[in-house]
Amino acid sequence: xxxxxxxxxxxxxxxxxxxFFLFTATxxxxxxxxxxxxxxxxxKGDTLGAIxxxxxxxxxxxxxxxxxxxxxxxxxxxxxxxxxxxxxxATHAITKAGLDADVKPLxxxxxxx
Amino acid sequence: xxxxxxxxxxxxxxLVILCLYRxxxxxxxxxxxxxxxxxxxxxxxxxxxxxxxxKRVEMFVDISLAYALLNFIATLAASKFFRxxxxxxxxxxxxxxxxxxx
Numbered sequence: 691x692x693x694x695x696x697x698x699x700x701x702x703x704x705x706x707x708x709x710f711f712l713f714t715a716t717x718x719x720x721x722x723x724x725x726x727x728x729x730x731x732x733x734k735g736d737t738l739g740a741i742x743x744x745x746x747x748x749x750x751x752x753x754x755x756x757x758x759x760x761x762x763x764x765x766x767x768x769x770x771x772x773x774x775x776x777x778x779x780a781t782h783a784i785t786k787a788g789l790d791a792d793v794k795p796l797x798x799x800x801x802x803x
Numbered sequence: 804x805x806x807x808x809x810x811x812x813x814x815x816x817x818l819v820i821l822c823l824y825r826x827x828x829x830x831x832x833x834x835x836x837x838x839x840x841x842x843x844x845x846x847x848x849x850x851x852x853x854x855x856x857x858k859r860v861e862m863f864v865d866i867s868l869a870y871a872l873l874n875f876i877a878t879l880a881a882s883k884f885f886r887x888x889x890x891x892x893x894x895x896x897x898x899x900x901x902x903x904x905x
Contacts, residue, residue, distance in 0.1 A: 716818045736844045765864045780878040787886035
């Protein structure tokens with residue numbers, strides 16, 4: 691069936707895009723100089739990568755449509771919604787903790803040293 | 804298609820090992836908390852992909868959802884703890900002392 695091949699192509703595209711964003715988040719976590727820069731890289735890249743890969747999984751799971759499969763896809767959609775809300779909240783909480791604990795952000799003077 | 808999902812699992816596993824470097828050798832405590840949160844998000848994705856590989860998605864999705872909830876709570880608790888109770892960098896003061904100075 692040619693429809694299945696098209697769905698498979700979309701799944702592969704979504705998962706590869708998600709892998710790219712996860713890789714970007716990891717590189718940012720390893721290479722950025724400051725704690726706040728690392729938060730910026732991981733807070734966005736990790737959320738988007740996880741959401742794209744889970745969307746690809748939903749699309750793959752809908753191959754043979756039945757009520758059971760549909761409920762599983764609904765649960766994966768719940769995971770996506772939860773990650774979409776929880777990851778920014780966690781990032782905000784860590785940033786607030788860092789500011790309250792007197793961690794100084796990186797400035798131009800620090801780079802020139 | 805199964806081979807592609809195995810490839811995805813292996814690549815995410817390598818990324819988790821790279822993040823583990825920051826969690827072990829991170830210069831400050833906050834770096835470690837961030838790294839643990841990132842590893843938790845990646846583990847959520849890996850669990851769903853493992854379910855697809857074993858053809859038992861309906862079981863692994865529940866585990867994955869529980870792991871996402873636990874990861875969120877752990878990050879919040881750790882950040883709340885280190886916000887008030889500890890001085891994170893050497894040389895900085897406790898939050899209570901700084902408020903007392905004001």
